[in-house]
Every structure is written in structure tokens, then in C-alpha cells.
Amino acid sequence: MAFEISKEKNKEKKKIDEAEGEFRAIAETIMDAVIMIDEKGRVTYWNPASERIFGYYTAEMIGKDVHEILMPEEYRKKFRTGFEVFRKTGEGPVVGKVTELTAKHRSGTKIPIEITVSPVKRQGKYGAVAIIRDITERKKAEEKIYHQLKVLTTLYQTAENLVADLSLIDQARKVVQTAVESFGLTLAWLGKKEKDGTVILLAHYPEDISYPKEITVRWDESPEGQGPTGRAIRSGLPQIFQNILENPSFKPWRDVALKQGGIASAAAFPLIARGNTFGALNLYSSEVGFFTEQRISEIQGFTHLAASALENARLYEESLSRIQRITALRNIDMAITGSLDLRIVTKVALDEIVKQLKVDAAAILLLDPYTQTLEYLDAKGFRTTGIKKTRIPMGSGASGRVAQERKVICIADLSRIDDQVFLQRNLIKDEGFVSYYGAPLIAKGKVLGVLEIFHRIAHKRDLEWMDFLETLAGQVAMAIENANLVDDILHKHTELVNAYNQTIEGWGTALFLKEEETAEHSQRVTEMTVRIARSMGMKE
Structure with a gap:
């Protein structure tokens, strides 16, 4: 009997050994x-797979507390509490199902895992067998898909938002804000290229970072054009500076970038639509090497949409501006032809000048040809009456130089000039003006006065703005010349009427004098003539 029992035990042990072997x-x-x-x-x-996944050899792990080694510290207490219940009941939140958790590699790196736990009961207590899969690559793939979906969603929403708005500034604000929020950037600003080589800031985000306002950027071959923005506009290709500390081309802006935004890497993407380069979208990150190939590809897709929307807005605003300017010139022409009163014409002209040039104040000064002094004629947008006291000799101050040199003079910062350059110092202070433009009023080769333009905030002009200023100055000069011609005609007409009247009066006086002196002589001559006629037999 004992032999049979022993034999059965051996069979069972063999089966167990075989099962363990398998x-x-x-x-x-x-x-x-x-x-x-x-x-x-x-x-x-x-x-062995455990060694590969977690970095610990078998000999190191046998007999060690698995929770102490593999569980991140922030989860350790929770797992220990759960295991106390499990070892008594064989039950728990991760038993018998697939669960995603976070484990710790030997290096300290956290890795995502997928775990299945099955209970193993021995002597009334439960141990466990865990099958664990490293899902790092799968998570990366999922994250990549999610990120791509997010980018596509961003592009779609951007397209919708940009198509719905034709305001260039509003478009630019949406572009920079979307770029920062969608791509995890530190700062974004959008610059529009100008014909003179400058780059004008249209919008930046976040607005509390002042870096874009403090730098000077150009797109020509000047030193200010050698950064990412200038190169991107000239080449039509993205310019990536993965570390601004190591790139010598970024040196002119490096100190401000580090101080204002904590910027470590920079990139500029040209905004090209219909073969025309509008400007550049400039992006910054606090991370070195932030602009990976994948991010660059995603941002390029975004900039293509932005460029098309911005170009449409630019064309719309330019067309609208041209229509408004043509209308303004027509209004001034109608005022010139419809009224002989110079005050009415200058009022219409000043209204259009302030409106179309988007200035704060404008004034017209007339040149007295006898005293060679510029004097106030009319103005708009002034808060005080100081402009009415203006009397500036030809060649003196900015206004006098405009008239004498017959060219537009610009003073971008009035705070930096002295009394000799601008005579109306009190006017600047009282009105709060920061910049000045003066255009000569010339008609038929003769200087008639000066058109003065003032801004209370910094103003960035372009060539088209300057051309329109000169055109408006020409219209005002024409109005003054027409008024002068009318005045001259009226004056000559008055002189002619006066001369005619004086001539008639002279003739009348002469006749009156003649009648008094020769009255009796004429009577005697008449009587003698009658007698002679009678003697000759002439009838009555």
C-alpha cells in the first residue's frame, strides 16, 4: 500500500516537474x-524578458520585494495596501484582466506597461503570476497618432477661422496665438516684409513678452537681415536655429531673447502664397533642439494655410484702401470744383487726410509771398489752439525747411530733437505728439505752403503711404492755387469795375465843367446863325 502511494506521488511529482519545465x-x-x-x-x-524590460538580472531579483523595486514611489503605498488584501483573498483591481500601469526601469525611467495578474494559492496564502508587456512603442505610436490628429484638427479649425475674417491684423493675431497653443511654443510673432527692406511687426503672442517690439529685423543683406527672419524671406525656406547660443547669426538679438523670453531655439518660416512672399512666421522655444523634423513638417502645413489667408486679407485691404483713397481724392476734387471758399475745401481735404492716412492731427500752413512766412490756415485733430499761433520764417525749423527744400521731411521721434529743428516745442508737449511729417504744397512750380502731419503714437510708414501723402499734398496745393486764381480774378474784376466807374465819372465831370464855362457863348452863336439863315431867305 505504501509502495502504491509512493508510486502515485512520484507520478504527480513528475507531472508537476514536466509542467514546470513546459x-x-x-x-x-x-x-x-x-x-x-x-x-x-x-x-x-x-x-529573461523581465531582465530586458526592467534592466535587472534574475540573480538580483530573486527574493526581492517587487513593489519596492518596480513601482514608482508615488504609487508604492497604494499597491502595498492592495496587495495585503490580495494575498488573503486572491482578489484585487488588477486580477484577471489586462491593466495599463506605470513601472520603473533600473535607470529610474518610468515605462508604461500592460499587466495581467493571476493568483496562485499556497498554504492558504496567495502569491501571483504576472505577465507584463512593455507598451512604450505602442504608446509612442498612439501619441503620434493623437498628435497628428490634433495637428489636423488645428489646421482645419485654422482654415475655418482664417477664411471667416478678412482683417489682416486680426488674421495675424489668430495665426500667432494658434501657433503657440497648438505647437507648444514659448513665443510667436508675425512680420510683414516691406519694399524698403524692413519687416513690420503685425502681431505677437503672448503679448506680455516684449521681445518682438524691442528688436530690429530686416530682410535685405544688412546685418539685421542675417537672422532667421531675413534669411527665410530671402530664400523662401524655413530657417532653424536649434541653439541660439551656438549660432553666431543670432548674436544681434541674443541678449534680448534670453532676457525677455528665456528663448533657447528659434525658427522662421516664410509665408508664401501665389508665388508672393508675404513675410515670415517667427517661432521660439525655451528648449534647445525643439524644432524636430516632424514639428517642422507640421508647422510648414500650418504656415501654408496661414500664408494663403494672410495674402487674401492683404489683397482685400489693399483693394479697399485704394478704393477709399480714390474716393477721398474725388471728394477733394468735388470740393475744389464745387466751392470758391478755400475754408470749405481745406476742411474736406483735412477730413480725408486724417481719415485715409490714419493720423492724429493735420494742419495747413500758407506761405505769405511778401513776408516769406508760413502762417496757419486750417487744422484738424488738435486738442489746443496753439497751432493757430504758428508763424514760421521760410527755412527755419522743420516746416520752414520743407518749404525751402521742397521735399517731404519726417521726424520719427520728436523727443530727440532740439528747438532749432522744430520751433513749435510747446505744441509738441501740449498735444503729446511723437512724430511729424511735413509735405510741401507746390503748384505750377511755386511753393504755396506746407501740409503738416502729426502722430501721438509711434507710426511705421511704407512707400505707398508716403506716395499718398504727396498726392494729397498736391490736391491741397491745387485747391489753394485755384482759390488764389479766383481771388486774383475777382481782384482784377474789381479793379476793372473801379477803373470803368472812375472813367465815367471823369467824363461826366468834364462835360459838367464845359457846360458852365460856355453856356452864353453857345446861345449867341445860335442866335447869330438863325439871323443869317433868315437873311438868306431860308424858311423856318
């Missing part, structure tokens, strides 16, 4: 980690 054969070859722990959480089995 288990080990499978566990040693599969790609997933297989870990067995006892009722105290100590490792009893650790397969």
Missing part, C-alpha cells in the same frame, strides 16, 4: 515579462 520553456522564450511572487511580494521567478 512553463519555464515558454516563459524563457516569450517576449513578455513573466514574474512570480510569493505571499510576501518577493520574487520567486524572473524570466
